[in-house]
Amino acid sequence: MNNSYDFNDYIEEEPRKKISLVTAILMAVITFFLGAIGGSMLYINKYEQENKDLQLLREVMAFVDEHYYQDVSYQQQVINACKGVVGSLDSYSYFATDDELVTYSLAYIGVTISYDVSGDFRIRWVNSNSSAYGKIAIGEYITSVNGTQVSGYRAEVLAELLASKPEGTSITLGILDINKQNLRYETLTYSKVSAEYAGYVGDINETYGVDYVPSDIGYIYLSSFSDISAVEQMKNCIDQFNQDNKKYLILDLRGNGGGSSSVLCKIAEYFVTDANDSKSTLLVTLRAKNGMESYYRTSDNKYIYKNLPRDSRPKIVVLTNESTASASEALIGNMLIHGTGVIVGDNTYGKCVAQTRFDGEGFSIVLTSGYYYFDKDISPYIAVSTNSPVYQMNGIGFRPTGANYVRENVANILTDSNAFVRAVEYLKSEYNI
Numbered sequence: 174m175n176n177s178y179d180f181n182d183y184i185e186e187e188p189r190k191k192i193s194l195v196t197a198i199l200m201a202v203i204t205f206f207l208g209a210i211g212g213s214m215l216y217i218n219k220y221e222q223e224n225k226d227l228q229l230l231r232e233v234m235a236f237v238d239e240h241y242y243q244d245v246s247y248q249q250q251v252i253n254a255c256k257g258v259v260g261s262l263d264s265y266s267y268f269a270t271d272d273e274l275v276t277y278s279l280a281y282i283g284v285t286i287s288y289d290v291s292g293d294f295r296i297r298w299v300n301s302n303s304s305a306y307g308k309i310a311i312g313e314y315i316t317s318v319n320g321t322q323v324s325g326y327r328a329e330v331l332a333e334l335l336a337s338k339p340e341g342t343s344i345t346l347g348i349l350d351i352n353k354q355n356l357r358y359e360t361l362t363y364s365k366v367s368a369e370y371a372g373y374v375g376d377i378n379e380t381y382g383v384d385y386v387p388s389d390i391g392y393i394y395l396s397s398f399s400d401i402s403a404v405e406q407m408k409n410c411i412d413q414f415n416q417d418n419k420k421y422l423i424l425d426l427r428g429n430g431g432g433s434s435s436v437l438c439k440i441a442e443y444f445v446t447d448a449n450d451s452k453s454t455l456l457v458t459l460r461a462k463n464g465m466e467s468y469y470r471t472s473d474n475k476y477i478y479k480n481l482p483r484d485s486r487p488k489i490v491v492l493t494n495e496s497t498a499s500a501s502e503a504l505i506g507n508m509l510i511h512g513t514g515v516i517v518g519d520n521t522y523g524k525c526v527a528q529t530r531f532d533g534e535g536f537s538i539v540l541t542s543g544y545y546y547f548d549k550d551i552s553p554y555i556a557v558s559t560n561s562p563v564y565q566m567n568g569i570g571f572r573p574t575g576a577n578y579v580r581e582n583v584a585n586i587l588t589d590s591n592a593f594v595r596a597v598e599y600l601k602s603e604y605n606i
Contacts, residue, residue: 431499
C-alpha cells in the first residue's frame with residue numbers, strides 16, 4: 174500500500190522551476206505577513222514594512238525558542254513557517270524538504286488493498302512485476318502482517334504495517350482465500366516495482382468467485398493518470414478487451430485522484446468521441462492567474478466502440494466515489510458531454526484546479542496555479558457557477574443520477590461492492606443481456 178504523496182497528481186504540466194531555499198523562505202515569509210497588513214501601508218515604505226514583517230517573525234521564533242517546552246532548531250522553525258504559508262493556501266498546495274521526499278522512493282510489496290465496512294482488508298490489485306504476483310490473488314484477504322492481526326482494525330493500522338521499506342525487506346502476510354475458508358501465509362519481498370495503473374479483468378465471475386456477471390461484460394481499472402506508462406497499460410487493456418470480444422465495459426475510476434494532462438489526453442481517446450467522430454476533441458481549458466489559457470485535446474480517435482454505428486453504441490459505465498478527482502473528473506465530464514458514459518457510484522470529489530511543482534535546492538513547493546473548465550454546461554450532473562463567465566466548478570463534483578447513486582465507504586473493485594453490482598444491473602436492464 175503506497176501512502177506517499179503523488180507528486181504527479183496535477184493536471185497542468187510545466188517545466189520545473191528552480192529557486193533557492195533562502196529566496197523561497199524569504200518569499201514565503203514576506204508573502205504571509207504582507208497579506209495581513211493593510212494595502213495602504215505598503216505604499217508608505219514598502220521595504221521598511223517588509224523589514225518589520227521579518228522582525229515580527231524573528232520575535233515569534235525567539236518566544237518559541239525561549240518558552241516552548243521542547244527544543245526546536247532555528248532551521249526547523251523556518252521550515253515550519255514555510256509549511257504554514259504554503260499549506261494554509263488550500264488543500265492541494267504544500268512545501269516539503271528533500272529529506273521528507275526520500276521515503277517516497279522506497280520500495281513496496283506491489284499490491285493495492287481495499288478496506289470495507291466490516292473491517293476486512295481485501296486485495297484490490299496485484300502488480301505483475303512484484304513478488305506478490307502468483308502468490309496472492311485479487312479478491313483474497315489479508316488477516317495478519319508479520320504475526321500482527323489486522324482484521325477488524327482501522328485502515329491506518331494496515332497502512333502503517335505495510336508502509337514503504339528498503340528494497341529487499343521481507344514481510345509475511347496471513348492470506349485468507351476468496352471464500353474465507355483456507356488460511357495460508359505468504360512471504361513477500363519489497364522491491365521498487367513499476368506501478369501498474371491500469372488493469373483488465375475479462376472473466377469477472379471466475380476472478381471473484383461469483384456467477385451473476387454476463388460474459389459480454391469486461392472490466393478495466395484505472396488508478397491514476399500520473400505516469401505516461403498508464404497510456405501503454407490502458408492500450409493493453411483495450412486490446413485485451415477487444416480480443417475477448419467483450420461488448421460492454423465497466424470503467425472503474427474509484428479512488429483515482431487524477432494526474433497529468435498529457436496522460437489524460439491520451440487515455441481519453443479511448444472513451445471520448447464527439448458527434449463527428451473527430452480525431453481532435455477539446456477536453457478542458459486551463460485558466461491561470463494572469464488570464465492565460467491552455468487547451469487540452471485528444472489528438473486521435475481510438476474510441477473503444479468506434480466501429481459500431483452511433484445509435485447502437487452502448488454506454489460505458491463509470492464507477493465513481495468521493496476520491497474520484499481532477500483528471501478523472503475531466504474524463505467523466507467529457508463522457509457526459511458527448512454521451513459516451515454513465516456514472517454509477519458516489520459523488521466525485523470536485524477538484525477542478527491544477528497544481529504546478531517548483532523544485533529548489535533542498536525543497537519542493539506545489540502551488541495551485543489555475544482552474545480548468547469545460548466549454549459546455551453539463552447540468553444536471555454538475556452545478557455551474559453563475560458568477561463566472563466560464564464553468565468554474567472547483568469544489569463541486571459529478572453526481573450519479575437516480576438509481577445510479579450508491580454510497581460506499583471505500584474505493585474497491587470487488588464484486589460484493591454495491592456500485593459494481595449496480596453497474597452490472599444497469600447493463601443488464603439497459604441492453605437486455
